[in-house]
Amino acid sequence: MNSARDPRVAVVGAGLGGLVCARVLQRHGRSVTVFERETSAAARTQGGTLDMHAGTGQAALRAAGLLDRFHTLSRPEGQEWRLLDPATATALPLQGPPADHGEDDRPEIDRGQLRGLLLESLSAGSVRWDRGVSGVTPLGEGTGRLLFGDGTSEDFDVVVGADGAWSRVRPALSDATPDYTGVAFVEAGFDDCDTRHAGLARMVGAGTMVAKAGGKALFAQRNSNGHIRAYIAFRAPENWHLAAGVDLDDTAAVRTHLLTMFDGWDESLLRLLRYNDGGFTNRPLFALPAPHTWEHVPGVTLLGDAAHLMPPLGLGANLAMLDGADLAHALLGEPTVDDAVRAYESVMLPRSAEAAKGCAEGLEHLIPSTGG
Template identity: 55%
Template sequence: MNTTPTPRIAIIGAGPGGLTCARILQRHGITATVHDRDAGPAARDQGGTLDLHADNGQIALREAGLLDEFFRLARPEGQEMRQLDPAGTMLFHHVPEPDERYKPEIDRGVLRDLLLNSLQPGTVRWGHALRAVTGPAEGPRHLHFTDGTTVEADLVIGADGAWSKVRRAVSPATPRYTGVSFLEAWFHDVETRHPDIAELVGQGGAAAADGERGLFAQRNGGDHIRVYIIQRVPADWITAGRLTDDGIRALLLERYRDWSPRLRRLIADNDGAYVDRPIFALPVPHVWEHNPTVTLLGDAAHLMPPLGVGVNLAMLDAGELALAIAHHDTVDEAIHAYEKTMLPRSTEMARLLDGAAEGLLSTELPDFATAADH
């Protein structure tokens, strides 16, 4: 970018999208600061495992100069997929070829560390929870954080996820509940403590559904398995029912009473508390009037049901936005070029996945191996 002075770029959100954008900008000699609400990189669990696809997520990692390191850290064996019926009978089994690299798995925390460690020291400012974006559309913008501090920026990039505060500067849209909810259950030291579950799930994922209920179990790194219990329930079903973990377990065992005892272990033998994850999505299409100083990427721009596209699209968005900034003379031109590609692509994908959360319960399962990209 050839503007003078150099634009001040603020990225909100230190997830894969925001960090990828910062990394690629830095490779092109452009400074950006990432602000994140977490107190630090180890402030919370980063979630389960992701499959990064050759035609989007891996493209971004190549632009970031991190693809070889990704393959060193990833688990190609995680591409294994098993589809079962509620009786536990195997209906489908995909075993990846030894050199299969289309969508290897990597734990979210490992991917985040890979990206964080690639950035210049001080790039990420932790403990910065955004409250609001103010200032005229032509800039400069003012970022107001909950700790009372304010930062001025010429470009604000919203990489702050489903409940984006940056989104409010360009769009009134808010996510809506899809009617389908995930309940996450964790299993640790599975080869020793849960060998039967380890054998059932294999090295990748195992799925089953009966039209009303579903399960998706997925191997994570470090001898862990996460299970996603999928139901059509009110978003507040746990709080409204005042359910404790024991109450949740008893209710689930009743709801899945006709399933095989082996599959029922996936909902009852978990280590620790359940994690409630109701599925939200933005209205389709989600577009906004061009703004010369604010843009969005990833879930902030196009939150969709968790069917394997979320992180991949966020990273592709991030790469394309960073390259647009590097290759155009002004921020305004860069945003125009980026959104000209990103908005039609995300609209097309969102239309394909609109209502697809219901498909997670179908006995005619799609590529269920991607369902935990949440």
């Protein structure tokens, strides 16, 4: 068995969970290398706003020594939720999922800001950018061989797959692949909203607004810097646009199709479809089978979406970060690497199974398959 005193740790993927794992290890004097296929931290935008829950995301940030810095960047006012009547855009009482309406400590932060905070906390050179991974081969002595896209390889005492929904590490542990949930999100954005989209900004408020009916929903959420991100959600085949004869690059055609789909909704809500800045981005939702488990394989493990991809209902990023902190603490505290990975998986797998079940139920509540 490999000693956990100074193991060679590879984290595949510079997302939130992998970066938390690396940060906690470095904070306690351990070395770790993060491999990321993107060319730099600025290679792409990082998505919308996240609510950091006290018992998961914030707990991970505390373990990383970054909670105070997080609070200086976060937006407590972003916790606000509004549920509107689709026909009138008047406020309705909140009920049912999301389950955390009553939690009073889940401030929002832009995903890009949070990732930047984590990246800045790592020692120089910890992340190897433009280093795409093609797979992992578990070795007989309990280590893992990391295979790169350029044909080279490196051996580690443990390879941590933190590489998201379409993980290249997962096949070393599991044959599972994400399945389409039957729900599509179409994303739209609004810049300088308080000036250029003032009515919409007032309707959305400081946090998140949702209106839902008939198996469809409109979500809109405040981001920093005066930006609103909206999601048009509906149940449809994965390639709904092909069946509808809609070119996703044709903004006008997508807009016309969506307006037809939401015909009869209040005009103030339809502004989310009529007046967005830029085009529309199709985001079909995928999830791993729940529960997703595997037989322990020495030298390899998973965290975050690579381990438990689920619908985006406010839990994924929080769980990924807690995974990263828990795995790092196990590597710090257990006598061997294999003991550490086993201890981590014994906690993470049942936790993620329960969360995945809840997210599936939450998605059904928000976008019913019966169209109710």
